Amino acid sequence: MTEQPTSPSTTVEIGVETFGDVTADADGTMLSHGQVLRDVVAEGQLADRVGLDFFGIGEHHRVDYAVSAPEVVMGALASTTQRIKLGSAVTVLSSDDPVRVFERFSTVQALSNGRAEIIAGRGSFIESFPLFGFDLQDYELLFEERLDLLVELLRNQPVTWTGQTRAGLTDQQVFPTAEQPIPLWVGVGGTPQSVVRAAQHGLGLMLAIIGGEPMRFAPLANLYRRALDQLGRPQLPVAAHLHGFVADTDDEAADLLFPHYEAQMRKMGSERGWGGYSRTAFGAALAPEGNLLVGSPETVAQKMAAIVKGLGLARIDVKYSNGTLPHEGIMRSIELMGTRVKPRVHELLAGQ
Structure with a gap:
C-alpha cells in the first residue's frame, strides 16, 4: 500500500533563493562581486514587495x-524589507562555529523583528574545509557535533556541551539573546540518515531537489514523518528547494x-566528472515530472502545486539565480513568482 503524504495547506509558503551567482550584463560582460551583492539586495527587496514568503541566501x-557571508546580506535586507522571512540556503555548518552562527542569526533576528531562519547543511561544495582548516576525514563528525551544539544554543541556554571538534562549553x-525562537531546518540531499537526524533533533526538513524527479523524494518525506511519530514528536514542516525561472511564456523562459544553465552545468560537470549537458536533458527537466520549475506563470504554478501536493510541503523555494543569467531577467522572474505564480498555486491547491 502506498503511503500518502500529509496534506499541504492551501496557504503553502512560496519562497525564492539565490547563491549570488556572478551574472553578466546585457552585453555579456561579467559583473563584479560587489555589483552582484547589490543586485541580490534589490532582488530580496522586490521579493518582499511582491508578497513572497521567504528569501534564502546561499x-x-x-x-x-x-555571497560568502549570507547573514551580512540578510542584515541589509532586515532593515529594508517588511514581512518576508530571511534565511540561509544553506549555512555550511560543518566548517562554521555554532556559537558564531547563533550570534550572527540572533543579530539578524533582532534587526528583522523575528524574520530570520537557519537552513543548516553540508553544502554543495567542499572549498570551505581547506579554507578554514578542517579535515575532510571529519566530514560526518563535524556536521553531527555542530548541529547538536547549535540546537542546544537555540533551545537551552545557558549551554553545557562537550565534543571532539571544538572546545566544550x-x-x-x-x-x-534571541527575543523570538529562530527556526532551524536541516537541508538534505537525499540520504535517509540525514532525514532521520532531522527528526531526532525535532527540526524542519528541507529537501534539496536538484536533479531527477521530485516525486522520488516522497519516500524520504514519509520516512521523516514516520520517524517523528516513532520518536513521539509532533509533525513538523517539510519544504523543498528546486531550481527555476519564470517568464511570460514557456518558450521565452526556456530560451532565456x-x-x-547549460554553462553552469557544464562547469559543475567538469569539476565532478559528469558528462555534458544537452538541450535534450534540459527539456526532460522541464517536463511535468522533471525537476526544473521553468516556464510561464501557469506552467510553473501547475508543476509547483503538483509537487507541493505530492510531497505534502509546507513551503517550496525556487533558486531563481542560475549561472550568468542577467539581473533584469531575474527581477522579472521574481515579480511573476509573487504576482502570478503564488496566487495561482494557492488557487490550484484550494480546488483539490
Whole structure:
C-alpha cells in the first residue's frame, strides 16, 4: 500500500533563493562581486514587495558566487524589507562555529523583528574545509557535533556541551539573546540518515531537489514523518528547494535560461566528472515530472502545486539565480513568482 503524504495547506509558503551567482550584463560582460551583492539586495527587496514568503541566501567560497557571508546580506535586507522571512540556503555548518552562527542569526533576528531562519547543511561544495582548516576525514563528525551544539544554543541556554571538534562549553550564555525562537531546518540531499537526524533533533526538513524527479523524494518525506511519530514528536514542516525561472511564456523562459544553465552545468560537470549537458536533458527537466520549475506563470504554478501536493510541503523555494543569467531577467522572474505564480498555486491547491 502506498503511503500518502500529509496534506499541504492551501496557504503553502512560496519562497525564492539565490547563491549570488556572478551574472553578466546585457552585453555579456561579467559583473563584479560587489555589483552582484547589490543586485541580490534589490532582488530580496522586490521579493518582499511582491508578497513572497521567504528569501534564502546561499553560502559559497568560490569565484562564481558572490555571497560568502549570507547573514551580512540578510542584515541589509532586515532593515529594508517588511514581512518576508530571511534565511540561509544553506549555512555550511560543518566548517562554521555554532556559537558564531547563533550570534550572527540572533543579530539578524533582532534587526528583522523575528524574520530570520537557519537552513543548516553540508553544502554543495567542499572549498570551505581547506579554507578554514578542517579535515575532510571529519566530514560526518563535524556536521553531527555542530548541529547538536547549535540546537542546544537555540533551545537551552545557558549551554553545557562537550565534543571532539571544538572546545566544550560550561553554563555558557551567548549574546545577543534571541527575543523570538529562530527556526532551524536541516537541508538534505537525499540520504535517509540525514532525514532521520532531522527528526531526532525535532527540526524542519528541507529537501534539496536538484536533479531527477521530485516525486522520488516522497519516500524520504514519509520516512521523516514516520520517524517523528516513532520518536513521539509532533509533525513538523517539510519544504523543498528546486531550481527555476519564470517568464511570460514557456518558450521565452526556456530560451532565456538555457545558455546560462547549460554553462553552469557544464562547469559543475567538469569539476565532478559528469558528462555534458544537452538541450535534450534540459527539456526532460522541464517536463511535468522533471525537476526544473521553468516556464510561464501557469506552467510553473501547475508543476509547483503538483509537487507541493505530492510531497505534502509546507513551503517550496525556487533558486531563481542560475549561472550568468542577467539581473533584469531575474527581477522579472521574481515579480511573476509573487504576482502570478503564488496566487495561482494557492488557487490550484484550494480546488483539490
